[in-house]
Amino acid sequence: MKEAVEAEISRLVSQIKEDQNPDGSWSHCFETSVAIDAYMIILLKSLRWDDNDLIRKLVRRIEDKQSNHGSWKAYPDEQGGNLSLTIEAYYALLASGVRKKTDENMKKAEVFITGKGGLKEATTLTKVILAVTGQLPWPKFIPIPIEFLLLPPTAPISFYDFSGYARVHITPMLVVADRKFVLKMPESADLSHLNLQRDGGEDWFFQKRSHESRSCVEYIEHTVKKLIGLPKELHEKGLKRAEKFMLKRIEKDGTLYSYFIPTFLMIYALIALGYSKEDRVVKNGIKGLKSLACESHDQTMLQLTTAGVWNTALLSHALQSAGVSYNDPTVSKSLEYLVERQHEKYGDWKIRNPNVLPGGWGFSNINTINPDVDDTTAALRAIRRSAAKQADYKGSWYKGVNWVLSMQNDDGGWPAFEKNTDNEILTWLPIEGSEHVSIDPSSADLTGRTLEFLGRDIGLTVEHHQVKDAVAWLKENQEKDGSWYGRWGITYIYGTWAAVTGMKAVGVRSDDPSIGKGANWLLKIQNKDGGWGESCGSDVEKRYVSLRESTPVQTAWALDALIAVFDQPTDAINRGVACLLDLLQKRNWTYSYPNGGGLPGSFYFYYHSYNFIWPLVTLSHYMKKYQ
DSSP states (O other): OHHHHHHHHHHHHHHHHHHOOTTSOOOOOEEOOTHHHHHHHHHHHHTTOOOHHHHHHHHHHHHHTOOTTSOOOSSTTOSSOOHHHHHHHHHHHHHHSSOOTTSHHHHHHHHHHHHTTOGGGSOHHHHHHHHHTTSSOOOSOOSSOGGGGGSOTTSSSOGGGSOHHHHHHHHHHHHHHHHTOOOOOOGGGOOGGGOOOOSOOHHHHSOOOOHHHHHHHHHHHHHHTTOOSOHHHHHHHHHHHHHHHHHHTBOTTSOBTTBHHHHHHHHHHHHHTTOOTTSHHHHHHHHHHHTTEEEETTEEEEOSSOOHHHHHHHHHHHHHHTTOOTTSHHHHHHHHHHHHTSOOSOOGGGGTSTTSOOOOBOSSTTOSSOOBHHHHHHHHHHHHHHHHHOHHHHHHHHHHHHHHHHTOOTTSOOOSSSTTBOOGGGGGSSSTTHHHHSOBOOOHHHHHHHHHHIIIIIOOOTTSHHHHHHHHHHHHTOOTTSOOOOSSBSSHHHHHHHHHHHHHHTTOOTTSHHHHHHHHHHHHTOOTTSOOOBOTTHHHHTSOOBOSSOOHHHHHHHHHHHHHHOSSOOHHHHHHHHHHHHHHHHOOGGGGSOOEEEETTTEEEEETTHHHHHHHHHHHHHHHHHO
């Protein structure tokens, strides 16, 4: 076993070094479903901006992902298929001009869509895209009035109670909905045969119409009515505020917040506000979206964003975990890249955390104003050894550590992007997924991974007051079966790994009941082949759903947690290591199974870098502890 592990560590290290870019970064693809590809085709065609070469490439990928039954899926084992994704893919293929309604695969997709109720059953985002391109009527009722943007952060409820990633999506959506904006598509892309309900209205456009959602909408309306001024003037001010909000958050590559979907929506919003299709901001936005293209296995895909900082921080850390010196040229170049991308600007995080200097890192290489806790601890892990030895990095280290510590929520946990953004009333909005994206509360994965950094890299223990509060939060939020829900990965294995390794790093004993329950849960769900595998469906069901197969990334996560708990290698650990080695060699369909979570039931991510990072980290921990 020892020789096999050493050989795999050596192989992974060599491959990572070989894949590095000249600037010190790694640019492995950040892959999602074909939704982003479809949005790009729809945007280009609605603007009459033909880029036939790119469109043909995207069409090829979209067609390649269609199931035999005609649908498209958000993740490989999704039962039946995904209605919204199938509508978007079908629409894009039709809009491209490459495919016609009479084509066999298109007819299969049509049968699936109509069998599921047609366009009216799609998610709100899909309906907005359909409405803005003339395929659905805009509803009379919009749950958030544009004047809502005028409320100050100090109001009982305000726009800044939303999470940052919700705000950049909602703002352009509110503009196009307020303007009832339509940019007609070519006649060949008409979807009227899929619209099984023609009357429009609020009852079907916004499906989530519960008592709680009505209460949320009424509360927002009541708060907005307290604004002083003439209704028409307030309305125009609201639109101006939305315009200013978007323009202020455009990155230098032209994208809004460095993400595809907000930029896609922003382009329509700006045109709705009177911008020309030839305006510099619009053209730069499209150029920025095109720059998110990534090539993999002879296919072109559009990424939600680039993952340059995240990939680079984690791969550099993985190399150093495997014993590669921080003086090694590969590592030292990666550290230079990371330090150059530490944020110097204040972002929206300052609203709830005003007395702290910038010092975080963002996810993508183009992100300068939207740092997050996970990327910051990842970057700090990578530069720690250099910061201890080189004066040039000490300033970056202290600013980053200070920023992370300042971001702890009042409840003891850590959020992803913004502190204390946890107003639950916003999760009641009549929009699918609002409970997941409207707010940015503490999560087990962010809290656990932050603790793991504070323990391993700084040496803090449960005696430290912030650490003590975080451990208490994790214990309080453990599931009854011993697992933890992970917000940004798949899902309970991810959360449990983060929580267990985090608590162990700060000195929580292995015989602590919460650690024992977490370890026992991982042992209970171990597959017969020795590995672990969880379906993306877990975050929809809100319970662990087995994939019935093992994936290399999830096997590495579970193993790493068990290695942190047990002083000697158990049979379960050794079987897990053997399975991990086998999975990395076989590279079957589970090798590219999604390992990141965005929006339950809709968006999942396959990080191409993860099959290098987490197996290398886990195997290195295995060798260091037991050999």
